[in-house]
Each structure stands twice: as C-alpha cells, then as structure tokens.
Amino acid sequence: MAYMKPVRSFLVDDFAAIPFTDEEKEYVVGTMAFASDPEGLPELARNPDTGKPGFTAHRALLYATQDCYVRFNGSKRVPHLLVAGVFYEFNLRIHTIYVKQVSTPGILYCHFEG
Numbered sequence: 610m611a612y613m614k615p616v617r618s619f620l621v622d623d624f625a626a627i628p629f630t631d632e633e634k635e636y637v638v639g640t641m642a643f644a645s646d647p648e649g650l651p652e653l654a655r656n657p658d659t660g661k662p663g664f665t666a667h668r669a670l671l672y673a674t675q676d677c678y679v680r681f682n683g684s685k686r687v688p689h690l691l692v693a694g695v696f697y698e699f700n701l702r703i704h705t706i707y708v709k710q711v712s713t714p715g716i717l718y719c720h721f722e723g
Contacts, residue, residue: 619722621664627717629677633684633709638721639663666721669699669706675715680707691717 623642627634643662671679671691678688681703691697693715708717 619667621723623664623666623719623721623723625719625721627706627708627719628714629673629675629708629710629717630714631710633680633707635684636706636708636719637661637663638666638704638706638723663704664723665702665704666723667700667702668722669701669703670720671697671699672718673715674717675713676711677715677717678709678711679717681705683707 621639621642623639625636625641627636639662642664647662672695673691673693675693677691677693679691680686680688681699681701682705684707686707688709690711703721706719
C-alpha cells in the first residue's frame with residue numbers, strides 16, 4: 610500500500626519592504642498581513658515581546674538593496690550581515706526583525722512564512 614508523503618506547508622505568510630537607515634528599525638512579523646486582513650487571519654497571535662498582532666515565522670526569505678545588518682527576536686542579538694543583491698533564506702523561529710544600514714540606506718524585502 611502506498612502512502613502519501615507529508616507536505617510541509619504554512620498557515621500564514623507576510624511580506625514587507627522595510628526601508629532602513631543608520632537608525633535600527635524594528636518590524637514585527639505579521640504586521641502587514643494583519644493590516645491587510647485583520648479579520649481573515651485568526652491564526653495570528655500576539656508578539657511575545659511587544660504584544661502587537663503578529664506571528665512567529667519558521668522561514669524567512671530576505672533581500673536587501675544595500676548592505677545591512679539584521680538581528681532576529683531582539684535588538685541585542687548577534688547581527689547578521691546581508692550583502693546587497695543576494696537572497697538569504699533563514700529557517701529560524703522569527704517574530705521580530707531589526708535592520709540597520711552598513712553604510713548606505715536601502716530597502717530590505719522580507720517574505721515570512723509561519
């Protein structure tokens with residue numbers, strides 16, 4: 610008897626274009642998804658740090674127009690350097706992202722699934 614392989618899927622997703630400068634910018638995962646459809650996403654919970662609507666992503670795809678540093682889930686966490694023009698995939702539990710420029714302001718494009 611043949612069995613179907615389990616398919617990995619996510620209940621919610623979010624997309625954000627975050628402009629960044631030399632001041633660290635915070636973005637709560639799910640903010641844009643909730644703003645787009647506040648009644649249609651009952652799976653959204655509250656961010657554990659801020660209490661704002663959001664969700665914990667299990668996968669993130671990031672793309673920056675300029676070099677930047679990102680931190681996940683806390684402004685004191687280790688910074689990750691994202692080089693401009695490269696797609697980065699993170700398979701982490703992320704509820705908040707912090708972004709700051711290296712030398713030039715730019716935009717961080719983020720797609721989250723959770």
